[in-house]
């Protein structure tokens with residue numbers, strides 16, 4: 001096994017031959033801030049260029065949480081310039097993962113709301129811990145915010161049209177069993193088996209010749225990727241305009257307070 005040290009917030013190491021394991025470790029809840037997003041993108045870029053690497057398993061080193069989604073503090077009370085930079089990093093993460101040539105497997109060993117769910121859905125296969133206390137889904141509307149079209153497209157491509165209407169409009173967070181039922185995740189296993197099962201699944205995916213699998217993946221995902229690629233700047237402008245509204249800032253503030261109170 002080769003070890004690969006990465007910058008703060010992220011550790012990645014090789015286990016299975018040709019397979020990297022990326023462990024998010026940004027306490028307390030792996031919320032996706034600018035630094036973590038940048039680290040993830042740099043790591044993926046390096047792996048993508050490494051000819052000996054064919055697969056990537058992404059998981060969490062934090063207890064109970066895969067990722068809490070986008071870091072709300074990057075969107076609350078920040079300048080339009082900062083929000084724009086942040087959103088570009090979110091786009092970059094999505095583009096890199098959704099368009100990755102590697103086999104990507106999400107080993108979801110905890111809750112995965114919003115951007116965390118998005119990240120998992122960019123992968124080729126999802127294995128989640130069967131703990132009923134965990135949840136996964138795109139809950140944006142519950143925060144008073146609107147998931148952009150490429151979040152919606154990713155969900156629609158994964159679970160279908162009608163389920164997306166319900167999931168997105170109601171901002172539903174699903175238990176692992178519900179997520180399996182609608183196809184948001186592909187497999188449930190006991191918590192201590194998530195990573196070993198991901199490794200087993202990887203073996204199956206790697207049995208397929210890379211070029212055939214990569215061309216097939218690209219054929220399926222390219223239209224969705226192209227849609228964002230040709231609208232990137234407008235999407236950033238829309239985000240900044242939307243997130244800077246007083247009413248949206250107020251909703252985010254209320255939500256953050258709720259998170260803190262819930263803890264107390």
Ligand SMILES: CC/C=C\C/C=C\C/C=C\CC/C=C/CC(=O)SCCNC(=O)CCNC(=O)[C@H](O)C(C)(C)COP(=O)(O)OP(=O)(O)OC[C@H]1O[C@@H](n2cnc3c(N)ncnc32)[C@H](O)[C@@H]1OP(=O)(O)O
Nearest residue numbers: 031068069070071072073111113114115146238239259263
């Ligand atoms: C018309 C419109 C046109 C166009 C639209 C254009 C653009 C679209 C606009 C906007 C889209 C923006 C998209 C956003 C997607 C997102 O990802 S938003 C983030 C959503 N995330 C959540 O809702 C998750 C919130 N967190 C939780 O539910 C729990 O923390 C979790 C279940 C993950 C873990 O629970 P637990 O282990 O009990 O931890 P705590 O709740 O105690 O949390 C620990 C501390 O961490 C803080 N925290 C949690 N999540 C976040 C977060 N996402 N960002 C920042 N901070 C977070 C929490 O407050 C605690 O802090 P404290 O210790 O109290 O200081």
